Amino acid sequence: MRLDLAGKSFAGRPVLGALRLAVGRGQRLAILGPSGIGKSTLLRILAGLDGDFQGRLEGRERLAVVFQEPTLLPWRRAVANITLPTGCDQAQARALMAEAGLTGHENKFPRQLSLGQQRRLSLARAFAARPDILLMDEPFASLDPGTAGRMMDLTARLLDRSGAGLVLVTHDAAEAARLGAAPVRLAGSPAVLAANGVSGLG
Numbered sequence: 758m759r760l761d762l763a764g765k766s767f768a769g770r771p772v773l774g775a776l777r778l779a780v781g782r783g784q785r786l787a788i789l790g791p792s793g794i795g796k797s798t799l800l801r802i803l804a805g806l807d808g809d810f811q812g813r814l815e816g817r818e819r820l821a822v823v824f825q826e827p828t829l830l831p832w833r834r835a836v837a838n839i840t841l842p843t844g845c846d847q848a849q850a851r852a853l854m855a856e857a858g859l860t861g862h863e864n865k866f867p868r869q870l871s872l873g874q875q876r877r878l879s880l881a882r883a884f885a886a887r888p889d890i891l892l893m894d895e896p897f898a899s900l901d902p903g904t905a906g907r908m909m910d911l912t913a914r915l916l917d918r919s920g921a922g923l924v925l926v927t928h929d930a931a932e933a934a935r936l937g938a939a940p941v942r943l944a945g946s947p948a949v950l951a952a953n954g955v956s957g958l959g
């Protein structure tokens with residue numbers, strides 16, 4: 758997919774300036790920058806969740822988005838949280854849950870899972886949708902270092918196996934490095950790609 762952004766404003770206030778990003782299957786990109794710079798805004802544009810911008814978004818890839826908050830269906834059990842939105846079958850959902858270390862939790866409701874478990878369920882759901890590109894917005898924030906590290910390793914494993922591309926929003930360059938994602942840094946107001954950043958891949 759390819760974004761050629763001319764600008765993005767909220768209520769007349771420019772947040773993002775002109776920038777270009779491209780990512781495809783097998784490629785990994787991390788959008789870095791300080792709080793409030795516009796990382797989530799850029800990810801929402803890439804995800805097709807915000808069409809109110811100047812520029813062009815192109816690409817036919819299948820996308821899946823993982824937010825910091827797991828956005829699970831509260832009244833559905835864990836397995837159904839995977840099968841219902843993605844259309845995958847029970848066996849696939851259970852296999853993905855096993856890979857995410859969630860064996861034994863299949864019939865629990867989201868509120869009966871820890872935050873780390875809810876995040877892993879949300880990650881399993883994203884891969885059940887068989888995305889070409891996975892878009893992640895601060896998915897490892899507010900987890901203890903061990904839990905965050907295990908979730909990064911799980912993400913890397915699932916990306917390796919599926920061949921999906923990645924766009925990761927983070928303020929932590931170490932996360933980008935651990936996932937092998939090429940760093941792209943936002944800076945300025947309105948934010949553009951910093952001079953030392955690469956403008957994407959492919």
Ligand SMILES: Nc1ncnc2c1ncn2[C@@H]1O[C@H](COP(=O)(O)OP(=O)(O)OP(=O)(O)O)[C@@H](O)[C@H]1O
Binds near residue numbers: 790791793794798
């Ligand atoms: N829906 C909205 N309406 C108005 N302003 C918004 C909206 N969403 C974001 N903004 C503003 O756009 C700017 C960029 O916000 P964004 O959430 O993209 O930053 P961020 O880099 O992801 O920050 P953080 O790392 O803290 O999540 C901020 O000034 C924010 O207040």
